[in-house]
Amino acid sequence: MVEFYYQNGLLQGAGLKLRAVCGRAGVSGHKVEGDGATPLGRLELLRVMYRADRIRPPACVVPVEPIGKFDGWCDDVADAAYNRPVSLPYPARHEALWRADGVYDVIGVLGWNLAPVVPGRGSAIFLHVAAADLAPTAGCVALELRDLLAVLAAGITAVEVRG
Template sequence: MTLARLDGPHLILNRDRWCCAIGRGGIRADKAEGDGATPRATLPLRRVLYRADRGPAPRCAVPVEPIGPNDGWCDDPASPAYNRPVNLPHEARHEELWRQDHIYDIVGVLGWNDDPVVPGRGSAIFLHLARPDLAPTEGCIALAGPDLRAALTAGLTGIEVA
């Protein structure tokens, strides 16, 4: 497993060091839905999703899948689909993966609260593209486009958040 290490506002992989954004709630060991925190954990990279209409598939060590306009992710702790991909429209609260902005043009699905899923422990923890100003996320880890592609190409398979 090729792990990157989160060090303050930097993601470090081998000798590469990239500025990144983390959750507006900081880093928490007791991550909960809606707290805006990035979980303190070793987060395996499960797979990478991307918008084929906005760029080529990233090269990476994990499975890569295109997303479409009907793809979403359930973030409703009361739903049986909590912290899982869903088809839209979906009756429970959810995120749309096909966004007008570009932050989900490349989305690494990080292994948080998925084996098993515990309602309320946090959902949709992704590695994705950062906003141009590196604004905080809702709990995800975000990198600039060239940096995210470089990390994936370098064989990234997980992130250690300490």
């Protein structure tokens, strides 16, 4: 097990110290859907998805699968598939995982609000590629692509988000 921790704009672990960003509202011990915060606590890395048309499968210790053009993630608190992967088109509010901007070229699904899913407690908390300007996320942890690939190759199994 290789755990990393995020604090004050850095993701650290396995001898790496990398610039990272979190939610635009910072970190929160009381995560709520749409608040822009990254949840405090230990978030297990469950699996990794990637854009096979853009990069090779990343080296990592968790299951890896390609993202399809019709893959999405439900973020509608009133829907039965809330905080679950869905196939597009999907009638409820959702995020498309196949994006033009490259932010989801690699997605690490973090274990937030999954077992059991609690409506409104936050959805789609990922470890993913940062925007080119390293802008804050909607609640995820993000790194530049080369750094994200390095973290995955180092064997990351969890991220502890600290205040």
